Amino acid sequence: MSVPSAGPSRKAVRWIPAVAVPIAIAVGVVVVPMQANAAVDLPDLTPKQLLEFAAASDVTTLSGTIEQTSELGLPDLSALKGDLAAPSTGGAGSAGAGLDDLLSLITTDHTAKVYVDGSNARLQVLDRLAERDVYASASGAWIYDSSAQAATHVVLPPDADLDALATAMQGEADAAKARLEAELGAALPTPEAMLDQALARLGDSTDVSVGTDSRVAGRDAYELVLEPGDPDTLVGEVSIAIDGENGVPLAASVTARGASEPAFSVAFTDIGYTAPDASVFAFTPPEGTDVTEQVIPVPTVAELEQWQAEGATGAATDHPAPPVTVHGEGWSAVVELEPAAAQGAPTGGAGAEASAMLDAITQPVAGGRLLSTSLVNVLFTDDGRVFAGAVSADRLAAAASER
Amino acid sequence: MSSSEGERGPEGLETSSSATRPAVSSATRSADGPGPQAARPSKLGGILSLLASELRTLFRRRRTWAMLGALALIPILIAVAIRIAGDSPSGRGPAFLDRITQNGLFVGVTAIIVAIPLFLPLTIGVVAGDSIAGEASHGTLRYLLIAPAGRIRLLVVKYLAAAAFCAAATLTVVVVGTLIGWALFPIGPVTLLSGTEVSVGEGLLRFLMIAAYVTVSLLGLSAIGLFLSTLTTVPVGSMAATAIVAVVAQILGALPQLEWLHPWLFTRYWLDFADLLREPPVWDSFADNAVLQAGYIVVFGLLAAARFVTKDVLS
Amino acid sequence: MGDPGGLGVSAESADSAGLAIETHGLTKRFRSQLAVDGLDLAVPHGAVFGFLGPNGSGKTTTIRMLLGLVAATAGEARVLGAGMPRHVDSVLPRVGALVEGPAFSPYLSGAANLARFDAADRWAPSRTRAARVADALEQVGLAHVAQKKVHAYSLGMKQRLGLANALLMPRELLVLDEPTNGLDPQGTREVRSLIRSLARDGTTVFVSSHLLAEVEQVCSHVGVMSAGRLVAQGTLDEFRDAGEARALVRTPDADAARRVLQGLGMHVDGSISAGRVADDGGVSRPADASADVVVTATLETTPPEAVVAALVADGVRVRGFEVERASLEQRFVELTGEGFDVVQ
Structure with a gap:
């Protein structure tokens, strides 16, 4: 009991945890991801092997979160849009709405969820207090905007015979290939050979390399780096992260010349390869929604043949x-x-x-x-x-x- | 002991003291010497007992009910205004405002959006900012401490009471909003942001989850208010400072030049509760928000503790 | 003057049980101001300790340090045998206190306020809370206003409620800072009586006051503060004895008496005619040789009986002899060097 009361030193001691904890948090935030990155070491691949690996990816089901960020150096637009503090209203109906949306798409960051199974896909853009959705399935696609309460149904014409069309197109392609091979007197290159050619062509203008392995969305990933050799471009580097296990591209970013941070990047922050629940893809426009039906004109086999005939005779040049x-x-x-x-x-x-x-x-x-x-x-x-x-x-x- | 305690002595201080006191004192002393050591009560029990008392005090205050009443007015005003003035054009006003005429259940969520930037932080500022400073200004702080409440225990209880008020405040807005919407507008399946519909029951459940989300969102601010409250004996000062901190954080959050700061602002996820209105519900921001608020609670809780345990209580 | 019963009890337990409050070099400095300076208090168990001092002499700051509200700058304080503020948690449940006036939440009733403070005490059983609150209110005569909001209470009622709070649980030590503040004479008497009965019961009571009357009538011990320092402490009797004793000789032979007293080595400091002044309208018969004069002299170490013997032996007609001690009030003024109610 020699020092029963709180002297100055004792007082100072009381503050230690209050100071130490924020430091610990900051250190944790900075250091832990660095260590996680440092630990990644995948088998080495050449750029070509990596591209092949990515091309051979057969993943058909996934669900994940995508984050898009951009630092394009544009002036602040939020003040112009006049909704500094108020929640975004979606801006439907104003004259500049289209441009507005476009600018917001470029300049602001977005988070979206992606769901894909074998035959359906859904993109869910998570806006603040709102959401935009694209539900795509074999029968067509729904585009839904919650703030406008509007849905657009994009469908193929009811009489469209896609199978027949596909068969016809495949036939056309085979015929064209046969014609080409006949003309060249040699077999067309395999996909692998085409990749070689592409890389060779790319090599003239671009330096393709494999960067350091890292962790993206909790997965070990390769990094494919494209550096333009052209001194006139503003693009400094394009980087693509590829899942080291199944070849799915996990992230892409574009960095301006001389910049250290990407000007634009899209990346999964979270991804899983199990098939999402079927209910995720279900969409029926709710009551009170403005529904727009949009039919994509799909040519019939007959029309296709007619176009080809016109093309051959040069009749289409009136466009x-x-x-x-x-x-x-x-x-x-x-x-x-x-x-x-x-x-x-x-x-x-x-x-x-x-x-x-x-x-x-x-x-x-x-x-x-x-x-x-x-x-x-x-x-x-x-x-x-x-x-x-x-x-x-x-x-x-x-x-x-x-x- | 209770039998002698229970005896009603004759009126007046002199006689009754001699009638009851001796019996009480000697009984305790002979039974367990220095009373406390004999049956040491559990720390948790102590906290719960004090918390119960603190909650009773908080919710017995007219001021608390006045603030909850003011919060309840927000959904009522929204609903009545729309009932009288009719539907608002789509896309104008706070989100979900244009859905109310279709489905009255949206009154609560709309009211939360209106209340969250200012009204909720203001009331939380009053409760959290008053927590210690209010006791100090009444002089009751010294009596609580010599009871002895224990300084850390008092801080914890004060914080839990402020957190309880956060829950009460958000629930008031959501529940009153739902009820008034139910009374004035048609009710039906709830259309989520993803364009899918869920039943009324699940819709109500989601609104309750939103109340929980918003409550969690306000916990960091409560911790800041608690800390500010330990700095002064003038409750109005810490109340105003807490509300100002909330407003400043929102302004900073709207400045793109300070983007590096945004992930650290406690207001970061304040309007992200709509993630629970998606299908499937997106829980990412709920979890991130919880971690962020926990960080604020730890940092400002420790600051408050550091300040309070060394504080000379002179009021 | 003191309560005999109270003194008796205190004397017994003081011997057997050590000190209820003990401080060594207790010092508190607020920035530049030294509020309490090297205090060495010793309050025996069972004592009724009057803690005297003018306003601003550091009494309340000392009490706050004893109760762990304020951290001492230097020195140590032990209450009920344990160091403060380290053992606040185990000591304070055994201490009831009234510090610098009562304080309550004005929006709660008297009973609710007491229940709240009681709930803050982990050792106070919630089971008996309502009964104990009712009992404490009864004790201080507030049972009829128990459910009234405190903001409707008068100052005296709040003071009583503050006392009730100190009495919620059986206590070993009561620290009462100015307990009769704001009370009417009836209330003051009640408080005095309460203190006596608690003391009789073995509770140590530490009463601070700037009113001497309060302390004199109930205390067994006193300590006097002046400008942050403890200038005296001890039992009330020691305190009184420490004052200067004077002999008052009533005699018509003033000159002879003066000679005798001086011969005994006493300092004669005055003589006043002591005729039936009040009856006869003042100094009406100064020339009357047979009129009594009161000769006063400091007694110092001379036994009073020796003085009387010497006077009689010299033929002084001693018509009255009295030994007068300084009143506590005089003593107090002597020690503090200033009047009561003077803020330093």
Whole structure:
């Protein structure tokens, strides 16, 4: 009982746990995943073996969680959308809704659940207080948006005979192959040979390598790294994680040149390969939902044959040529949209709201306005053309001044 | 001992004291010497007994009922307004507002969405911020401590009472919302976010789970309020500070420039309870939220304990 | 003056059972201010200890340290044989206390407040809680307002409720800080009587007060605080004896008496005519040679009987002889150097 009361030192001691615990938490958050990563060591594979391994993947059932993040370096758009604190309203009905959704898709992070069994698939995008779903099955697909309470039913025409079509197409393909082989006087390459060729072609512009093994979604994964050799592109590296056990791609990310963090990434955070419960795929539009029926025109076998006949005689040339021009090739290709095609784009009078938003996210440059991100630049020229590419703004300007 | 205790002495202090006291005191002393050591009660029993008393005190307060009443007004106002003014255009106002005319059960969830940014944190701020500072300002803290309540035990009990209030507050909103929706609107199978329908029974169960989710979401804030409450003897200060912390955290959570901070904010999952309205229900955020809130409870609980055990109680 | 019964009990148990409260060098410093400075208290078991001192002399801070509410800056405190604040959990159930006035939740009834504090005591059986609360309320005369909210209570009623709280369980030690604050004279008498009966019963009572009357009438021991220091402590009798004793000689032969007293080595400090002043309207007969004069002198170590013998031997007509001790009040002023109710 020599020191019965709390002196200064004793007082200080009381605070130790309160300080130590946050440190322990922080250390746990940082160190534990690092150790987990360090432990992964899969058998070494060459890039080619890895690609083959991925291609041979026969996984037909899975369920998991996907997270998409992007750090494109765009200005903050949430203030523009005016829903800083209020929960997202989905924005159906406003003039700029389409652009709004598009921007939100690019600039915000998303979490989605994916369910696949042999014949059904479902994508469940988990929005805050809302959800968008795609239920796909053999009989068609439902697209459901909870905030708009709208469902779109995408179906094939009731008289579509897919089997017959498939048979016809297969027949066509076999015939084409036979014709080609006859012309070449040799057998067409096997898939493996095609992979070799593809890699060889890729090798000119891209350095393909196998990166360090890591853990993705709790699974040991290979990393396939694509590095563009083209100095003009903004893309620094594309990385794909492949499940070391069954070849399923688990993650993909694109990193801008010179950046350390990916500008865009999609990754499973959680995945399982057992077949999901069938109830997951069941969907009947609930009462009070706006249902839109959309029939995808599927040609019949007869129509297909007719088209082929027309194609052979060149009768189909009355279709206008696509108003899209590609300048350059490979990683540094620049896509040009003619004014007619760019009509739907924001500059083309999609409403004052949209153009105000465009003004907010673009900056004026010589000859137009530039939307600049770490990965992609888009140039809206004053004469209404749009140039886009994973290249610097100067390259876009150069492409624009070619004419 | 109880027999002599039970005796009603004659009125007045002098006579009754001489009539009952001696018997009581000598009885105890002869029976077990220094009383406490003889039959040492269990720590848990002590906590439960004090907790029961604390809950009785909390829910006997008019202020507590006034706050629960104010929270109950939110769903009532929403339901009555929609009943009078008619359906709101789709996509405007808080989520689920446009579903109420189709299904009255959504009043509760809509009210939770309205209440969660400000009203719930405000009431939790009052209860948690008052927990220690309120006792200090009344002077009752010193009497609780010399009872002796035990400083850590008192903190734990105060925290549990604040947590109980969180549950009461969210349940009030959900239950009152469901009842008023039931009274004013048609009721039917509940359409989930995924577009699938579940029965009324399962819908109600999901709403109860949402109440649990929101309760868990508020536990971190309660711990912060408890800590702030140990810093002052002016309860209004810690109450206001707690509410302000909740608002500031939500503002920080809305700033994309501070994205690195967002996973650490206790408000991170406040609006993610809708995960329980998906089919199948997504439990990821519930678990993440629970871990996050537990982290806040541990950190601020330890801070509160560190502060409180060394605090000189001068009020 | 003191309660004989109470003193008797305290004397017995003080010898047998050691100290109920014991501090060594107990010190509390609030930032720059030294509130309690090196306190060495010793309160025997069974004593009624009057803890005296002007407001602001550190009494309440000392009590808070004894009860583990405030951590001492230095020194140690033992209550009922165990160190504080380390053994708060085992000591305080045996201690009832009223600290710096009563305090209750105003929105609860008196009975509910008591039940709440009782529930905070792990050793208080919940089974008998209602009965004990009712009994304690009865004891302090509040049974009729038990269900009233405390905010409707008067100051005196709150004080009584505070006492009831201290009496919820049988206690070995009662620490009562200004227990009669806010009470009417009737209530003050009741509290005094309560303290006496508890003491008779063997409970040690530690009463702090700035009112001497309270302490004088019930205490067996006193301690006096001044500016954070304990300037005196002991039994009430020791305390009184420690004061200066003076001899008062009533005699018509003032000069002769003065000579004799001085001859005994006593310091004569005054003489006043002591005629029937009140009856006759003051100093009406100063020249009357046969009028009595009261000669006062410090007694010091001379036995009183020796003084009387010497006076008589010298032919002084001793018409009255009295030995006067300083009153506690004078003693107190002597020790604290300032009046009561003076904040230092």
